[in-house]
Amino acid sequence: MTVFTAESTASSRHPQDWGRAVAVALNSLVAQSQNADTDLNTSELFDADLTLHIDELADGARLTLTWTKTDTVD
Numbered sequence: 001m002t003v004f005t006a007e008s009t010a011s012s013r014h015p016q017d018w019g020r021a022v023a024v025a026l027n028s029l030v031a032q033s034q035n036a037d038t039d040l041n042t043s044e045l046f047d048a049d050l051t052l053h054i055d056e057l058a059d060g061a062r063l064t065l066t067w068t069k070t071d072t073v074d
Helices: 019-034
Strands: 002-010 050-057 060-069
Touching: 002 019, 019 060
Parallel strands: none
Antiparallel strands: 002 060, 050 060
16 A cells, blocks of 8 residues: 655645646645656546645635555556
8 A cells, every 4th residue: 555645735725726736736646656747547546545634724715635656567
């Protein structure tokens, strides 16, 4: 198992405005998994459980995603 963590900030304290921050963190998780910033294979996230932690900031929120990736044997 490998644990990946990514965080992003949102400039709003309203959950309906956090979509971009979540997307940035998700892309970072996949990039970390592949050790690359391009050609992301987002299918690795299908059926995966992610943990979301939200910290309150003075002018928004910090969202932290954690993914425990089960290593596969080829």
